[in-house]
Amino acid sequence: MPTPWLFGLLGGALIGGAAAILLLINGRVSGISGIFSGVLSPKRGDFAWRLVFVAGLIIGGALGFVFYPEAYHSTVERPLPIIALAGFLVGFGTRLGGGCTSGHGVCGISRFSLRSLVATVTFIGVGMLAVFILSLFVHGR
Numbered sequence: 001m002p003t004p005w006l007f008g009l010l011g012g013a014l015i016g017g018a019a020a021i022l023l024l025i026n027g028r029v030s031g032i033s034g035i036f037s038g039v040l041s042p043k044r045g046d047f048a049w050r051l052v053f054v055a056g057l058i059i060g061g062a063l064g065f066v067f068y069p070e071a072y073h074s075t076v077e078r079p080l081p082i083i084a085l086a087g088f089l090v091g092f093g094t095r096l097g098g099g100c101t102s103g104h105g106v107c108g109i110s111r112f113s114l115r116s117l118v119a120t121v122t123f124i125g126v127g128m129l130a131v132f133i134l135s136l137f138v139h140g141r
Helices: 004-026 032-040 048-067 080-096 101-110 114-139
Strands: none
Touching: 004 101, 032 048, 032 080, 032 101, 101 114
């Protein structure tokens, strides 16, 4: 069985390859929030590829769960309202930052975008701060 780092390497290569293919074939950056937003508010001639992309993410995740369910196991349990709040804040931050971690972190940095570098450092920094604060309040550490 391959080691976890090998799965991470393979996953990263697949994400990077898919982002490069989308940019080459469609001239679009593979920012998941922007792609998904285009499914929710479609424009003529711009809907089908977005729907196929999102369906591929869902189907890929489902297949991953079927064939390697232990990768989806988590020991972190949070109440549904906290998870919903976290999802809302991620969506809000995505809009505020003009893109998501996939668009900025994978595609923007690989295109040497200073804006994407700043956005990605901000995403990571705020995430680290949130985990730190949460651990203080929840675990008292």
